[in-house]
Amino acid sequence: MHHQIAATETRELLIELETCVARGLQSHLIGGQSGRKVEDVEQAIGQIEGHLSVFLKQQRNSATPIGRLSNELILEILQYSTLDDDKYIHLSHKKTRLNVAFSLCTRWWRIAVNTPSLWTTICLPMDPNLFRLFRDRSDTLPLKIYLSTRNLKRNESPEASMGDPLPQLLPRLSRLYVDWDDGDYDDFCTFLSTHIGHTELPCLTSLTVEAVGAEWGGDVYKINAPNLSEYRFNGMSDQLKSLISFL
Template sequence: MTRIPSVSDLSDVCTVFERNVTDGIQIQFLGANPDHKQRGEAQKALQQMQARLRRSIYFLKQRHNSCSPLGRLTDELISRILQYCFWGDNQFLEPSDRFTIPSAFSLCARWRNIAISSPSLWSTIYLPCSPTFFKLLRDRNGSSPLSVFISNEMFGTNKLAVSRIGSRVTEPLNEIAPRICDLTVQWDEWSYETQSFNSLMRQHIGLKEFSALQFFDLSGTDRHCPDNAPCTLNTPVLRTLKLYVDISNIPQLSLQHLVSLEYECWFMTPPQILDVLTLFPALERCSMIDDDPEGEEEEDNVDRPVVVMNRMQFLSIKFRFVKDVDYLLDHIETPATATKVMNLWGPSGEEDGPTLESLIGSRMSSYDELRIVQTPRLLEATLTSKSGGSLQFPHGPRDSDRPLETISFSALASYPSSLSRIELVIPALPSTTRLIAFLRPSPLVHIRIHTHESSLGRLLTALEYTPDVVCPHLESIDCTGTPFSAARMRNFLNFRETKGVALRELKITKGLCDPDASSLVSIIESLVEVDEES
């Protein structure tokens, strides 16, 4: 194996080289009077030697890098690292910030060459952009799909002359429109006194086809702007749409492939929510947020035809009052397998209006399972059907200083039920009498309970009611996480067996049965003990 030359080897070579140079200069210049030509040739030779030595120094630096872990990275891995560096520097870029090229792109010659020759690293373009920089990004990107970010903050309030908007926004956008796969627009013509986005698109883009656009995020357009009537954008393959605009400003889009919508707005009434859904009948996923459900003025929910969403698999509507959610659920039809999440801000304030209990109770006959989880700041009720669909009601007080009211089991008991499974993760259960009234209408086969020991005792007492035993079809109880007395549980199991409605399975947590669960093994078919969660 050839060894790496030592420093002494290099020193010997340099010593000989330096001596020869010194001797040559002395012989040529000190012993005679050199002419101009000889001096020029000597200086040229010395410059060439300096250049050659610089190449040797660069060579040694390269060899040094190749010996380090960084130098042994593959081109593909370096390209991936550079991609993460780009995301880290530009992911949270504010509209007023300038697009930055990470310093890692010029870490060394190799990394710089890899960066320049990796089209995916130049696939994000921020507009407005200088023509020179735009051409650099365009040329280095090649033909890769593009992500484009447009904001009018950079040329609003006279930051950029109107005459330059074309060269820095619309002309580049026109050129690359067919290659854009991801388009984000933050447009606030009210704050920055610029032409509306809809007007700009009508005037400069027209029906130019965005043939690769799959994701479109539009926010900030002002509904009061006089020239903001919806434009038409040609988006034949659009799949995901994210909007933070007034419904009257939403551009007309090609919707045949649109499957996902995120919509955020202020002051939406329930009929307006239905209007938005009507615009996108083929959605599979939809999330809608109303930052202020009260609106500018109160408006009654008028009756109207049901909006049918045949493909919807996930629908989330956040921050509505109970009255609004009740109206929306009555006017939106989705497949039985769909998941619907309706975030509640409490009752609307009407004394005779719907309540959380009426919202849940009136729908218990259509579902198989009810899950109620309550903490000091949040109550979440979930109804689940046998087909896998669910209806979730996360519920919290709008006023953070106002305590959350507990759910009324007595009110739930007044509704017909087809529930076969319930799960209660709740600090305290109501009285035994109210529990009996709540449990009796449901053909329950399974109960999951996580509560204090005293509340579990009330549940067992309710299930021991005579003469007509409550929940005669009950097969299993899961009380993991809840402490209990072995003697109390043994009496309960014996009672159910005596009445001919024996429990088949009991699931508990190791260490929470006092003193232990050994006495329960002989009186139940299946005793499942799980370790306590850390």
């Protein structure tokens, strides 16, 4: 019964709206019903129909169970869906992608865009446009950075793909994960010396290095991370000693 009353009221509202629009347009077109003027009205009506279609879609979505979720719960879902467990995801498999949940609907996207903590994991190499997106939307929050030479394309240099963007992130670098495969690349210490140098990394608290088969070179490099509290290494024992010397 309630549904029938609501449907009747809706029909009456639409009839009244249609009548008002028709009268307004008729008054507007009196004395000047040129083809151009009618076309302008048709175009305006088309735009209004598009806006109404979007509005009705939003109302329909808000009536679904997922549409009734609070912003706080949606944010919690987005945060959970961006988590990863480093115990089970190998460094070489890490890649930065846009979370598909962000694009579930306009509302979810708006929440994601305005939540810097959802953009704090950056995996290099990555598309330059995507890099700028994550860098800027993470605002001033600490960053988790992954470096992997295994993700480089054929003939792609780590200097350009990882070395160039890395210095932009150093002031906010909190957790650094490195998977360095020797290949045809310069040794790991040379890379660090070139792109980090003696820059102090006050936010860096955790360092994980996967360096089986990587070349270290003869030069000793000392990373300047006064607050480093966690260090994990997977490689040869002589490399471990070299690494400890610069830590």
